Amino acid sequence: MFHALITGANRGLGLEHARQLLERGWHVTAAVRNPDAAAELKALPQGEGKLDVVAYDAADLGAAGKLARLVDGPIDLLFANAGMMTPTTRQFGSAANEDMTLEFRVNSIAPLALAEAFADRVAASDMKVIALQSSRMGSIADNGSGGAYGYRASKAALNAIGRSLSHDLKDRGIVVLILHPGWVRTDMGGPNGQLTVRESVEGQLDLIARAYNQPAMSGRFFHVSGQDLPW
Numbered sequence: 001m002f003h004a005l006i007t008g009a010n011r012g013l014g015l016e017h018a019r020q021l022l023e024r025g026w027h028v029t030a031a032v033r034n035p036d037a038a039a040e041l042k043a044l045p046q047g048e049g050k051l052d053v054v055a056y057d058a059a060d061l062g063a064a065g066k067l068a069r070l071v072d073g074p075i076d077l078l079f080a081n082a083g084m085m086t087p088t089t090r091q092f093g094s095a096a097n098e099d100m101t102l103e104f105r106v107n108s109i110a111p112l113a114l115a116e117a118f119a120d121r122v123a124a125s126d127m128k129v130i131a132l133q134s135s136r137m138g139s140i141a142d143n144g145s146g147g148a149y150g151y152r153a154s155k156a157a158l159n160a161i162g163r164s165l166s167h168d169l170k171d172r173g174i175v176v177l178i179l180h181p182g183w184v185r186t187d188m189g190g191p192n193g194q195l196t197v198r199e200s201v202e203g204q205l206d207l208i209a210r211a212y213n214q215p216a217m218s219g220r221f222f223h224v225s226g227q228d229l230p231w
């Protein structure tokens with residue numbers, strides 16, 4: 001049985017990943033900020049080999065290490081999905097403020113902390129995939145409209161981290177995917193997004209399934225459609 005660890009799984013894309021992986025018979029460890037408030041997640045089938053819900057705050061850089069001590073066994077898919085877009089770091093004129101450090105901590109550094117804490121356990125699994133939930137807004141080449149300073153920069157940093165991880169973890173057989181889920185109707189994506197969470201997650205899970213034993217996919221930045229995105 002495959003085992004996935006997904007962060008930010010109480011709503012939006014992370015919740016749908018947990019749902020679809022459970023439907024496919026995976027064991028899912030869902031890491032969320034506030035397990036007590038994760039009612040929709042906890043309504044999914046829990047128990048031995050199904051869903052485990054654990055506490056995790058990406059803003060705490062010690063949280064990945066604590067999680068690694070709590071969660072048992074090999075991890076086939078480590079999915080760093082939790083992310084934030086801070087309104088106060090969006091606009092030129094007021095973007096450079098303390099909130100941007102939190103955005104970097106959650107969007108860029110926390111996924112690296114997870115990879116460092118879990119690399120051995122991913123390497124010990126069958127699938128050996130680390131997926132980073134990035135965003136096309138982190139593409140410098142694709143930035144045709146400006147603004148969103150904190151979000152764009154923190155996702156660009158995540159992309160750079162993902163590429164380094166792909167080199168550093170190559171000898172351990174780990175494939176690192178850097179993913180753009182599309183523009184999705186979630187709290188973050190808003191009601192005008194082009195995809196439902198179901199559509200986006202189906203696409204992302206297809207990509208992840210394709211990555212099994214495919215080192216050539218490691219360190220690349222993929223649109224949910226499977227196309228490579230420019231850096």
Ligand SMILES: NC(=O)c1ccc[n+]([C@@H]2O[C@H](COP(=O)([O-])OP(=O)(O)OC[C@H]3O[C@@H](n4cnc5c(N)ncnc54)[C@H](OP(=O)(O)O)[C@@H]3O)[C@@H](O)[C@H]2O)c1
Nearest residue numbers: 008012013033057058059082083135183184186187188189
């Ligand atoms: N929706 C889109 O169109 C879109 C496009 C490109 C990329 N993305 C990326 O996809 C990922 C998921 O986004 P979404 O659309 O599903 O957004 P969402 O509905 O706003 O969900 C964000 C998730 O991240 C969690 N999170 C935020 N800060 C956290 C922290 N400090 N510690 C732990 N968890 C934290 C949230 O937990 P709480 O409920 O506790 O706040 C929530 O589960 C993000 O990385 C986002 O950047 C989304």
